[in-house]
Amino acid sequence: MSSSFNNYDYIIKYIIIGDTGRASKFVFKRVILRVEFGARFVTVAGKQIKLQIWDTAGQESFRSITRSYYRGAAGALLVYDITRRDTFKHLTTWLEDARQHANVNTTIMLIGNKSDLEAKRVVSYEEGEAFAKAHGLFFMETSAKTSANVEEAFVATATNIYEKIQSGVFDIHNEAHGIKLGPHHDGGRGVIPTPGETGCC
Incomplete structure (x- = not known):
């Protein structure tokens, strides 16, 4: 079993944000500095990718910590609760x-989140979709309870992040971009442009 956890090509750092009071509970196993931490493995284009995920969602007193994590995250999930209008109203602040x-x-x-609670819905799908389109x-x-989506x-x-790696948008040798090579990576031969100087870690 240990070999499957070590045979990944990339580590990508994610952050989960939003005024949801940890309603996002997607993956998390333990708590570090009151920020929940977990990992998931996904496969993209035949590459095994480890997602390193930090969840600070809803913890207003730790927004300064949240800001420090933004700088090293390649991906962010901005979460609201479809049964709580206030969490939707606060999206603009989180996005800023x-x-x-x-x-x-x-x-x-x-x-x-909480798509399983359709009877309690106060934010329509169309509202969420419109907000997303307006802000790119x-x-x-999703439902953290049923794991739907x-x-x-x-x-x-x-x-999307992998495509950015391939096109050179993300520099895997720059730790600030939130991406590192995993132990199973082929060293980038024929896959990722090698920069003139690498600050590998």
């Missing part, structure tokens, strides 16, 4: 933080 502190190329997906975000509704959300964002 992300635009200010994250890498300009960070992939951001808007997540409407990916969009998906959770895997799809990670795969969709990881695919």
